[in-house]
Amino acid sequence: xxxxxxxxxxxxxxxxxxxxxxxxxxxxxxxxxxxxxxxxxxxxxxxxxxxxxxxxxxxxxxxxxxxxxxxxxxxxxxxxxxxxxxxxxxxxxxxxxxxxxxxxxxxxxxxxxxxxxxxxxxxxxxxxxxxxxxxxxxxxxxxxxxxxxxxxxxxxxxxxxxxxxxxxxxxxxxxxxxxxxxxxxxxxxxxxxxxxxxxxxxxxxxxxxxxxxxxxxxxxxxxxxxxxxxxxxxxxxxxxxxxxxxxxxxxxxxxxxxxxxxxxxxxxxxxxxxxxxxxxxxxxxxxxxxxxxx
Amino acid sequence: xxxxxxxxxxxxxxxxxxxxxxxxxxxxxxxxxxxxxxxxxxxxxxxxxxxxxxxxxxxxxxxxxxxxxxxxxxxxxxxxxxxxxxxxxxxxxxxxxxxxxxxxxxxxxxxxxxxxxxxxxxxxxxxxxxxxxxxxxxxxxxxxxxxxxxxxxxxxxxxxxxxxxxxxxxxxxxxxxxxxxxxxxxxxxxxxxxxxxxxxxxxxxxxxxxxxxxxxxxxxx
Numbered sequence: 131x132x133x134x135x136x137x138x139x140x141x142x143x144x145x146x147x148x149x150x151x152x153x154x155x156x157x158x159x160x161x162x163x164x165x166x167x168x169x170x171x172x173x174x175x176x177x178x179x180x181x182x183x184x185x186x187x188x189x190x191x192x193x194x195x196x197x198x199x200x201x202x203x204x205x206x207x208x209x210x211x212x213x214x215x216x217x218x219x220x221x222x223x224x225x226x227x228x229x230x231x232x233x234x235x236x237x238x239x240x241x242x243x244x245x246x247x248x249x250x251x252x253x254x255x256x257x258x259x260x261x262x263x264x265x266x267x268x269x270x271x272x273x274x275x276x277x278x279x280x281x282x283x284x285x286x287x288x289x290x291x292x293x294x295x296x297x298x299x300x301x302x303x304x305x306x307x308x309x310x311x312x313x314x315x316x317x318x319x320x321x322x323x324x325x326x327x328x329x330x331x332x333x334x335x336x337x338x339x340x341x342x343x344x345x346x347x348x349x350x351x352x353x354x355x356x357x358x359x360x361x362x363x364x365x366x367x368x369x370x371x372x373x374x375x376x377x378x379x380x381x382x383x384x385x386x387x388x389x390x391x392x393x394x395x396x397x398x399x400x401x402x403x404x405x406x407x408x409x410x411x412x413x414x415x416x417x418x419x420x421x422x423x424x
Numbered sequence: 425x426x427x428x429x430x431x432x433x434x435x436x437x438x439x440x441x442x443x444x445x446x447x448x449x450x451x452x453x454x455x456x457x458x459x460x461x462x463x464x465x466x467x468x469x470x471x472x473x474x475x476x477x478x479x480x481x482x483x484x485x486x487x488x489x490x491x492x493x494x495x496x497x498x499x500x501x502x503x504x505x506x507x508x509x510x511x512x513x514x515x516x517x518x519x520x521x522x523x524x525x526x527x528x529x530x531x532x533x534x535x536x537x538x539x540x541x542x543x544x545x546x547x548x549x550x551x552x553x554x555x556x557x558x559x560x561x562x563x564x565x566x567x568x569x570x571x572x573x574x575x576x577x578x579x580x581x582x583x584x585x586x587x588x589x590x591x592x593x594x595x596x597x598x599x600x601x602x603x604x605x606x607x608x609x610x611x612x613x614x615x616x617x618x619x620x621x622x623x624x625x626x627x628x629x630x631x632x633x634x635x636x637x638x639x640x641x642x643x644x645x
Contacts (some may be wrong), residue, residue, distance in 0.1 A: 142568040149503075151637045209609075284476075312611065326580065326581060327580055327581065328579040330579070330580045330581065333579050333580055334622050335622060337548070337587060337590060337617050338544075338572075338574050338576075338590070338616050339544075339574055339576035339578070339579045339580075339589075340535075340544060341537060341540070341544070342545075342580070343537045343539045343540045343542050344503070344505045344535065344537050344542070345503060345505075347539060349523065352582045353580075370621075371621065372620060372621045372622075373621075373622075375621040375622070377519060379585075379622075382581050386581070
């Protein structure tokens, strides 16, 4: 009996220092409302010009229920909601920090690929991010993104017009939901600065070939899941990415892809968060346009 | 952000979260037990501090030249990894007259995940030069190199493992009383490895490795 108690105590103790939650860094800046164009805090692609601005009429903040408890997450749809049944839309999965205001400029760029407000973009705050309720986790991440896909489906979106775009942390949801389709079997997949797997992140940090299970229970494995993806695939990565190195992470994912078509955009001097800026916003958008219209 | 720094820095420290267990062999038939505290140096609230990671050590003097020891990494245990080490340290050069000494150690590091049973084994070879001084030459300063060997041929996703030798340089001081031993050690972990473009921000030297700071307290019996 005493041994059972000790084993139970050890298991309880052992669970307290897992690193899973470290993957998520929501809300270093607490917000009380989304400001999008008017946000003055830290944001990515801050150098973007006003030509990419989105008119208020095309900014649609929506709430989407998720999970068994019907927790509420927030998403923003850039475009005309009434034209979702005919438009092509990016489902944009953002990175692990902060909230949608940080990534707003990235979403704006995609909306303006090709020409002014040509594409729809749906970006969401995962559970625990921004004003979204709940707690972030790997399974919640996938569920939240798919709930947003369902929101699009209910408004007429179909497989052939939906493109999944995952940036950094968001690459896990984009890859998972393309490899193992739920609501959509998307037409194309774009990954920017993807990480290879939770295990690579552990080994990257530890400098030893340790199993990922030594530190995390995460099952994220983009390098493995990408092998199931048949859709055309575009990989974007900064060659100077100082967080998820292009060789340890991005190249491993890109090389593992075995589908119908792939293309790589390696950005010289590009870091983890500034690839569109370094590559030039027009160049970045042109590269994406070439991929999705090929 | 603080959570991030703590956890990410912990990763690098779990496999290296103790001062050199034994530098100077114990006396014959002598037992010692101790605790270690310390780890990689991180930025915390504007200051650089060592992570407060812990481990336990027990040692036994087989004879006056050879000491066997075992260690348990309690912080790793808290993460669900049973990490133990078994090793021995032998005096290979002793010159009581002027206090210069050398010892060498061999250690087997075992790690087993309680989550899925995956295990790793890392052999370790240490060489320490130490200089004894003070009353009865009890205290000593030491300079050592601990060499970890990663036997895995591949990393995740069948990528070649290119770092099989991971040295650590240690500089420490031990103050002894009749029954107690107090050590402070600074360590340059993996000085041959770049600390750039990683998910972890290390405080190394010239973009190489990570610095660590450790304290240990031993009692002899």
